[in-house]
Amino acid sequence: MSVVYSLVTGFGVFMLGYFIIIAGSYLTIHLASLLRMREEMASASWEPVYDVLADPMVPDIALVVPAYNEETVIADSVRSFLNISYPAFEIIIVNDGSTDSTFDILDDEFDLEQIDAPVPASNAPSKPIHGVYQSLDNDRIRVIDKVNGGKGDAQNSGIWLTDAELFCIVDADTIIQPDCLSKMVRPFLEHPDEMVAVGGPIRVANGSLVEDGMVTRPGLPSSPIAALQQIEYIRAFFAGRLGLDRLQSLILISGAFGLFRTDVVRDAGGYDTDSLVEDIEFTIRLHRHLLDRDRSYRFGYFRNPVVWTQVPEDLQTLSNQRQRWFRGLLETMLKHRDAIFDRRYGLVGLFALPFFLFGEGIGRLFEALGYVSVPIALMFGFIEVGGTLVILSGIVAFGVFLTWLSLLVEVLVSRQYTHPLQIAVLMTLGVIEFLGYRQWRTIVVVKGLLAYVRGESSWGKMERVSLGGNQRNK
């Protein structure tokens, strides 16, 4: 009995320690986001009178848009990108071997003509290019038609073909605010010698009113699955990344939207064409590339520039996406395991990587273990009900507390959802999340782990719905 007691006590000490460290890290990140919020509010109060559009010295920006089977959204997306107000930008759509009519739609809509010459970017780390096309309707638009190689591969071919100093990675199903680039570029102009990458928040477009390729009235999704993801996005982008940025630990600039220096990215080798989550892998590698060379550099994250994306509204698609994210996270952590707790990588090695590994990775698996072991232990009377309820209520209260803290940042800084009723709905969703959705997500993570162990590397199928014009997205 004493052996069992020692084992249980030992496990209890371990779990308590683990919980305190992980919860402390989450709390630190959320509090850092509040600090960052204060700084942002302060700087917004004296925004200089400066018009990027009038400045002849701004750098060129290439919008690189990887597209695989995006026939339902591609035309609307490109039209929305053309609304961007920035003096020097080009749009490079990379048709990554689509098997649907993505390319034909682009050809019909923008009157493409093939550039009749061998493509000069011969050293690009990407699959072969069939041809590069120039739009006769709008000379900002170019299309690369290439052999399918995955998202990172498609992004690389765009990055290597452009001669713009900066490139912006955008998913084909996103809507960009017209002033997005002119705001995003400012950190590069303020710190031209150090700024390497700038990320921005991504919003859930489902439920918002889209008119002429722009979100004119943000709304909450009617689908409960999309609405719950809304909460996750707010937590991730308005607390998570804002806080991580404040702690100089931003190791994820979303693959759906990010602005980068072209020469530095090329020098780092571009995106990993085999990665399941090319964005986090690339951001970590970029950090390491710069730190290994002892470069003074900055990554930025700005709450202002907003892009909107569609999130899945059915459980199967969401499950595929989340499994891929989890497999990708494990894969990336394994790849960069030598940097974890390595002092040479500063806060990235000592805080960000361990946080992602033990919080977002292994932490989820402990959660799954809890969902299985606690009911069994209760059923067989191994543990007392009162103590279990105390622990559960503590964990749920802490989780909801973090979600509401993110919503406070949303209310004070971002202000996309202004009506108190919308905030009340979001707060309620923050509680409902614990009544089934979180547990379902944990099952998905376990499936992802099993798929990882089996060596699966499938991306899974994503269904797109037209972004539409003058309509409310479902």
Next chain:
Amino acid sequence: MINIPFVQIYELIAYISLAGLCLVGVLTLGASGYLWVRDTFVRQTVASLRPEIVAHAGSSEQDWEAWVNERSRLERRILRREVPRQLRVVSGSYATQLKTLGRALGIDERADRALSARIKQKRLIGLTQLTLLDQAVPLQHVRGTECPRERALAAQCVISDSADIQPESIVRLLLEPGTPLPEYGVYTLYRVMQQNPLSLLGVTDDTTWDLTLTVQVLSVLQYIDYSSSDAIRDWIGARLRDEQPAVRAAAVHALGPYIRAYAMTPPEVDPLTIVRDPSIRVRAAAFQQFPAIEETTVRRKIVDTAVEESNETVLLIAGQEFGTAISGTHKSITPALRRSMAWARATNRRRTTRWRTPWALEWEHQPLKTESTPELLSEPRPTGEHA
């Protein structure tokens, strides 16, 4: 049954979390309610005042002081917030009227007072509001500060008051500390030097500038017609010998206005040394700027160098800029150059000469896709999939 160890600690965490939850819940809902009520009220007030402002601005009787005195205290407070916001988006005579309204509301006096505040943020707000009202700030207010943002805002503020611009003082204000400028500072420098390129001369002597600032000034010169000034030309020439490739590349771009004006490089500058520079960035800049050179022998030698170029990026530029000259004079060229020229012809798109030099990192010296990323080209990924 086993008692759960440390349950009291979990209990404590639960209580603390619950307390925090209640606090944050009240704060979040309260803040959202307060801001919604406030914003709705402000929106309604502004909507009701706007027609009056437009009517008053259009009338012959434009005594804003009297108009402001008729407003309630709350309305004046809202207008003091709203007028600077509006001034960012309107222009022309309506903006002029709004500026007068702003002064009548006392925004300028408050901003003036803020300049003496000990908190930097207040000073920055004051400078921004004075800029919006086109009201100059005495430069002695900010001379002593090391903060580049404050100096840049002050310079912007001074040039917004078009009545009395002293370009030399503004340029001195911007450049004297020798530290990099924020984007609006560089733009202000550009606007001042557009009016008077020679204003740079007072500060180029005996200054130890940060590398980025040097590149920023050279970038501005790329857009300024300084061709009549030997001193500026000499200053740029000296930067061509800088050990930093970023500075040399920026200096080559800065030679652009001179080359376009005289169809040659300055006498003391040897274009062939530049096109043979070890830095890719410098060579690329040279092939972008040198097509305007008309002297036949020099052009011929530049073309000869272009034919020997090995870097793909530079080749592409050389092919675009000197393609016709190359094909007219050289029968045998490398396949890489032939590809670049074919691409240039097919795209029919010349690279625009933009601000491509402010990046002070010497990135061309980094190895491409070798030591850190061998795995990139290893196994092919499964096809037919994308998120």
